[in-house]
Amino acid sequence: MGRTAGTLLMLLLPALVPARLAADAGQVLEEDGGHVRTWNAFAANLLELHRRQIAGREVEVKHSVGGYAGDPHFYRQVEYYDKASGRLISRLQWERENPEALHAAEVYLYDDRGRVIRDYAVAYLPRYRNAPSQTLIFLHAYHGGLHAFRSFDASGELLFERCEGNWQGREVSLMLDADEIEEAAYEKRQFNRGPMATEDYRRCFGKVEHTAEAYLVPR
Numbered sequence: 001m002g003r004t005a006g007t008l009l010m011l012l013l014p015a016l017v018p019a020r021l022a023a024d025a026g027q028v029l030e031e032d033g034g035h036v037r038t039w040n041a042f043a044a045n046l047l048e049l050h051r052r053q054i055a056g057r058e059v060e061v062k063h064s065v066g067g068y069a070g071d072p073h074f075y076r077q078v079e080y081y082d083k084a085s086g087r088l089i090s091r092l093q094w095e096r097e098n099p100e101a102l103h104a105a106e107v108y109l110y111d112d113r114g115r116v117i118r119d120y121a122v123a124y125l126p127r128y129r130n131a132p133s134q135t136l137i138f139l140h141a142y143h144g145g146l147h148a149f150r151s152f153d154a155s156g157e158l159l160f161e162r163c164e165g166n167w168q169g170r171e172v173s174l175m176l177d178a179d180e181i182e183e184a185a186y187e188k189r190q191f192n193r194g195p196m197a198t199e200d201y202r203r204c205f206g207k208v209e210h211t212a213e214a215y216l217v218p219r
Helices: 005-016 019-031 033-054 178-191 199-205
Strands: 059-068 071-082 088-095 102-110 116-123 134-143 145-152 158-167 170-177
Touching: 033 071, 033 088, 033 102, 033 116, 033 134, 071 102, 134 199, 145 199, 158 178, 158 199, 170 178, 170 199
Parallel strands: none
Antiparallel strands: 059 071, 071 088, 088 102, 102 116, 116 134, 134 145, 145 158, 158 170
């Protein structure tokens, strides 16, 4: 897993949401003003992080156009790469019919070995802009040949855990969604069994931060 594979996958999901579900989501967001403010602030802060990341460094910029079934040219995509290392710094998508409207964004931060240590993503539904439909914070850690990350939303809710790699010649692959995390935590707490009771889990996630509180304002 070089860049977070889940980021790109999850950014595609808003386009697959049926119109009825999108309308229902809009109604919920309209009723939850705190959620709207928090997630819109996250999007604004993510753009600010992008600007700081590209300031004062030589970057290569790549442009393309993309979209969805029925609207294949919905957004223009701009990718920013560090010219010295070739690493992706950020990927922004803007609505073509409304050029100032952000559609989606990803920003990547690396350690001194070139490994992703944090990445962030935000996405809006194609026709609904009251608030982002998705906000994502990925926190990464590495142990030997293992790469693990936890993902959270901009409200600090843990969404997903994943670990892949090689440990002493053996392939390791762990993946837990929010419901599975809750179930595994209960099994570990009550019976000391289940995924979280394994050595693989401890090796994978022992160095991954348990909360995203320090990163709700992307940095």
